[in-house]
Amino acid sequence: METALYLLPVTLGDTPIETVLPSYNKEIILGIRHFIVEDVRSARRFLKKVDREIDIDALTFYPLNKHTSPEDISGYLKPLIAGQSMGVISEAGCPAVADPGADVVAIAQRKNLKVVPLVGPSSIILSVMGSGFNGQSFAFHGYLPIEPDERAKKLKTLEQRVYSEQQTQLFIETPYRNNKMVDDILRNCRPQTKLCIAANITCEGEYIRTKTVKEWQGKVPDLSKIPCIFLLYK
Template sequence: METALYLLPVTLGDTPVENVLPVYNKEIILGIKHFIVEDVRSARRFLKKVERSIDIDSLTFYPLNKHTSPEDISGYLKPLMSGESMGVISEAGCPAVADPGADVVAIAQRKNLKVVPLVGPSSIIMSVMGSGFNGQSFAFHGYLPIEPGERAKRIKVLEQRVYSEDQTQLFIETPYRNNKMAEDILKNCRPQTKLCIAANITCEGEYIKTKTVKEWQGKLPDLSKIPCIFLIYK
């Protein structure tokens, strides 16, 4: 296998690995001894899920999260610079997309090191696919402001972009605040604006439904404590 920084997608929940990841990914994973990971415990669980016989204790893990310094991140790539392949693992889905893995990929690119993204589930892409919204032009905004006034203002700005730029707008919320987010969208968007709620993508209980704001009124599902993406479009 070619020496590179491999970006290794993981499942979005308890989905069986074989349902969402190619066999090729497993072959690559088994050839890697150094992993840069968002969370060491979940990364170890994922690797055991890929191959039960894998010797976890023989592997080296480098934590990468919002507390990791740029100096530490740069030092993580020493094995790669010495000719050993490395893997990047996110908490869920695709690394480096709405994920701190992007920082190490940027350093690898600056150092002219080979980067190889592998195929796997992306809740962002899959929610656009399932929404029926514009897949030619869309923007993912991550988390919106928590403060009610700022949040309302941001929702209205994003809705305006739907109409002025013909662009699908995507954003997320912490799972325990999903219900409040859905209510805020209904409160601040026009009745004819379409809202798609995409939850538990690729997992048991997957829910992807598109309706107008007016049609959603009084009919919102309970979204508490489940991973969810909200999309708005016209």
């Protein structure tokens, strides 16, 4: 196994590992002793899912979240510099995509350390695949503003990019506010604009549907507490 910073995808929910991750990932994981993780508890749980016999207490975890200082992040790579492979684990999906893991990858690149992204589920890519929208040009915007007027303005700006640039627009919301997000989309976007709602991707109850704003009116399922991605296109 080549010494590198391995970016280790995890499941997007309570999904069997073997349905979404290649067996090769397990081989790599079992060769790593140092993990940079978004959440230590969920990372430990994921590793036990990969192999129930793994000795968790023999592993070292370095927390990486919005509160971690740049100095701490840079120091995390000492084992890698010393010749030991390291792994980056996100809370869900692929690390370094809409995720603080990008910070440590940037440092590794600046230090000319080898970075190896492994194959795994990305809700962003999977939702684009399932939407029927433009997969040649798309943009992910993360969370939209919470304040109603700012959110309405942002939705209209994104919708305009759909028509002027033929670009698919993606964004997310905190699960308990999903229903309010859909209400805002239906209130602010044109009737002919297409909205894809992609929920519970790769998990039980997966739901990926594309309709026009007009067709969604009065027919939106309850999306509260469900991880969703919303996509707009023409």
